[in-house]
Amino acid sequence: MSVGFWEILALLLLAGTAIAVVRLQNAVHAAIALIANFLVVAGVYVALEARFVAMVQIIVYAGAIVVLFLFVIMLLSAANANVGQDLMPRLPWVAGLGALGLAGVLIFAVTRFQPPTGPPSLGGGLPQALGPLLYDPEKWLYALLVVGFLLLVATVAAVVLVEPERIIAATGHPAHPRRDDQPNPPLAEQKDEKAVVKR
Amino acid sequence: MIWLVASALLFSIGAYGALTRRTAILVFLSIELMLNAAALSLISFSKLTGSLDAQVVVLFIIAIAAAEVAVGLGLIVAIFRRRETTSVDELRQLRG
Numbered sequence: 305m306s307v308g309f310w311e312i313l314a315l316l317l318l319a320g321t322a323i324a325v326v327r328l329q330n331a332v333h334a335a336i337a338l339i340a341n342f343l344v345v346a347g348v349y350v351a352l353e354a355r356f357v358a359m360v361q362i363i364v365y366a367g368a369i370v371v372l373f374l375f376v377i378m379l380l381s382a383a384n385a386n387v388g389q390d391l392m393p394r395l396p397w398v399a400g401l402g403a404l405g406l407a408g409v410l411i412f413a414v415t416r417f418q419p420p421t422g423p424p425s426l427g428g429g430l431p432q433a434l435g436p437l438l439y440d441p442e443k444w445l446y447a448l449l450v451v452g453f454l455l456l457v458a459t460v461a462a463v464v465l466v467e468p469e470r471i472i473a474a475t476g477h478p479a480h481p482r483r484d485d486q487p488n489p490p491l492a493e494q495k496d497e498k499a500v501v502k503r
Numbered sequence: 504m505i506w507l508v509a510s511a512l513l514f515s516i517g518a519y520g521a522l523t524r525r526t527a528i529l530v531f532l533s534i535e536l537m538l539n540a541a542a543l544s545l546i547s548f549s550k551l552t553g554s555l556d557a558q559v560v561v562l563f564i565i566a567i568a569a570a571e572v573a574v575g576l577g578l579i580v581a582i583f584r585r586r587e588t589t590s591v592d593e594l595r596q597l598r599g
Contacts (some may be wrong), residue, residue, distance in 0.1 A: 311505050322513050326520025326533055352550040354558050364565050375592035376576045380583050396523050410511030429558055437559050444559050451566045458570035465577035479535050
C-alpha cells in the first residue's frame with residue numbers, strides 16, 4: 305500500500321489525539337480526545353475494508369464506553385487529573401523513554417512482517433461476510449456465546465459492585481448464603497440483592 | 504504497512520499514559536487506547552492476509568472492552584465511595 309496524503313493525515317490525527325489523551329490535564333478533555341481518536345480509528349477501519357467493525361467501533365466505543373467514562377468522571381468530580389504524588393509521575397521522562405523503547409521494538413517487529421501472497425477476499429467487511437463466520441459452529445459460534453455470557457456477568461457484577469448494601473455486607477458475614485440449586489446464580493444473586501433493598 | 508506502525512505508536516502512547524497518569528480513571532482511559540491499538544493491528548493484519556477471522560476477533564475485543572469498562576468503572580466508583588479518592592498513589596495497600 306502506498307503512503308499518500310490521507311495515510312499521513314490519519315497517522316498525524318491518530319498520534320495527536322492519542323497524545324492529547326495521555327497529556328491533557330482535564331479528564332473530561334482527555335475523554336473527548338479519546339472519542340476523536342476512536343472516530344479516526346473507525347475511519348481507518350473503513351479504509352481497511354472493515355466496515356461493520358467500523359460501525360461497531362463508533363456505536364460501542366465512541367458512543368457507549370466513552371460516555372460511561374465521562375459519566376463516572378463527572379460523578380466523582382475527578383476532572384482534575386493532578387492529584388497525589390509518586391516517584392514515577394515525578395519522572396515522566398522515564399515513562400517517555402520506556403514508551404519510546406516500546407515503540408521502537410514494536411515498529412521493528414511490524415516492519416518485519418511479510419504478508420502472504422494471494423488476493424484478499426474480505427467482502428468489504430460487511431455483515432454478510434462476517435455473519436457466517438460468527439455463527440459457524442466450527443469457527444466462532446461458541447466464542448460468541450461465551451462473550452455474550454461474559455457481558456451478562458459483567459453487567460450483574462457492575463450492579464452488585466456499586467450497590468451500597470453490598471459494601472455494608474462486605475464488612476460482616478454475607479447477608480444471604482448463596483443457594484447452589486439455582487440454575488442461574490448471577491441473576492438469582494441480583495434478584496436477592498434487590499429484595500434486600502426493598503426490605 | 505503504515506497502519507501497523509500507527510498501531511505500535513498508539514500502543515506506546517497508551518503505555519506512556521498508563522505509567523504517568525495518577526487518577527485511576529485516566530489510567531483506565533490509557534488502557535482503552537492500548538486495547539484500541541491492538542484492534543487496529545488486527546484489522547491491518549486482516550487486510551494484509553485477506554482473512555476475515557481477525558475482524559471477528561476485533562468484534563470480540565470490543566465486546567470484552569465493554570464488559571471490562573462496566574466492571575472497572577464499578578470498581579472505581581465503589582473505591583471512591585469508601586476512600587474518597589481514586590488516586591493510584593494513595594491506593595497502595597497491596598504494596599509489599
